[in-house]
Amino acid sequence: CAQELRNIQSYHMNSLGWADIGYNFLIGGDGAVYEGRGWNVLGAHATNWNSKSIGISFMGNFSNSKPTAAMISAAKSLLADAVSRGQISSGYTLYGHRQVSSTECPGNNLWNEIRTWANWKA
Numbered sequence: 529c530a531q532e533l534r535n536i537q538s539y540h541m542n543s544l545g546w547a548d549i550g551y552n553f554l555i556g557g558d559g560a561v562y563e564g565r566g567w568n569v570l571g572a573h574a575t576n577w578n579s580k581s582i583g584i585s586f587m588g589n590f591s592n593s594k595p596t597a598a599m600i601s602a603a604k605s606l607l608a609d610a611v612s613r614g615q616i617s618s619g620y621t622l623y624g625h626r627q628v629s630s631t632e633c634p635g636n637n638l639w640n641e642i643r644t645w646a647n648w649k650a
């Protein structure tokens with residue numbers, strides 16, 4: 529996962545010309561949370577939403593695969609941590625990428641998962 533994060537970072541910086549990896553955090557298939565840009569840094573994850581959101585990427589393709597229980601748990605822990613740090617309000621709204629951009633992201637399986645989470649809104 530650490531290598532995959534560096535691959536994504538390299539793509540964002542060297543191919544897309546961004547200052548850093550686009551996401552604030554990434555969830556690995558190993559169930560770990562990886563720091564991208566981290567807290568208090570503007571992400572480059574969703575046009576028109578970067579300044580009012582934290583971008584969390586799940587590493588993988590969830591069109592056919594399902595996120596593991598460990599990935600789901602890690603993401604929920606990250607969201608709870610974000611609230612406890614005051615980075616997002618307790619009444620935050622959770623959106624999937626496809627709700628704010630024309631994209632298949634986050635893939636139907638992950639999409640169906642996050643739609644069941646507290647704070648997700650249509």
Ligand SMILES: *[C@@H]1O[C@H](CO)[C@@H](O)[C@H](O)[C@H]1NC(C)=O
Pocket residue numbers: 589590591592
């Ligand atoms: C994800 O997997 C689907 C189904 O195999 C494929 O059509 C799609 O191109 C993949 N997406 C990416 C970004 O690789």
